[in-house]
Amino acid sequence: MRNGGAIAADQLPTLFDPFRPAARTDPRAGLGLGLYIADQIVHAHGGSIEASTTDATTCFRIVIPRDAPSAGIMFAEASPGRPQAS
Secondary structure, eight states: OEEESOOOGGGGGGTTSSOEEEETTEEEEEEOSHHHHHHHHHHHTTOEEEEEEOSSEEEEEEEOOTTOOOTTOOOOOOOTTSOOOO
C-alpha cells in the first residue's frame, strides 16, 4: 500500500508502537493506535509489516504466509444476548 507524504526518519523506528506524542509541546499530536493494531494482527498471523518512506511517498509492505498456523487466536466466550462462535 502506498500513501502520499513522507514520515520523518526519526519516527520510523517507533512507527508501530502504541500512541506516542509527536512533540512535547503538543501531547495530542502524534501517531495513534492504527498502525500498532495492524502490526499486532499481522504478527498474530505469522507475518511481518514494514514501512519505507521517500520525500513524497510512504509504502507499507505486509507479508502473511499462506500456511501460517492459527497463532492461538481466541474467540470471546458467548455472553447473554451474544451468539456463540461456531
